[in-house]
Amino acid sequence: MSEAEWRAFLADTVTPAFPDGLTAFDGAGQWRNREGRIAQERSKALVVVLPGATAEQARARIRPIEEAWKARFHQQSVLTLYRAACVGF
Template sequence: MVLDTLYFGTAKPDGVVTAEEWAAFLSDTVTPTSPEGLTSWVASGQWKTSAGFLEQEHTYVLQLAHEEHQEKDRAVRRIIQIYKSRFQQEAVMRIRSRACRSF
């Protein structure tokens, strides 16, 4: 299994990504590509922008556990690009690791 953990910042030029916008993004963008399930939560974080400024903001964290396939990798990259475009984000951090799954 592969575990993708994605960190989506919420600050945007005209405000923040609201809980309603996040829920809509999960529903219309993430869920169709991840029918096996997902987990998300709200966190607080900080990162250094490309301009060298320290940005502190609330963050939506998304975890996707899935089989390793090129199609899924493309889907995750597409999720990131859509979020960046829709919410005017400079970056979305992705951490990918191997995982064992059991039920």
């Protein structure tokens, strides 16, 4: 995925779903693939705060982003962490 492809995904898929804001940063992913080999690639991480959302509501809003990412960038999976937090801005 190029930086231009990432920016397009952010603009047309992520931002409309979370217009109140988010944080995005670069990562380095590593996992054991279906063939049993260790795979590595550059990754992107998103932090989205959903005040007052239940876990079920958060999953319902985030799942379409996961599915779009897998389809668009031909990924087998997406790591997602749901966690309650005390947040201030």
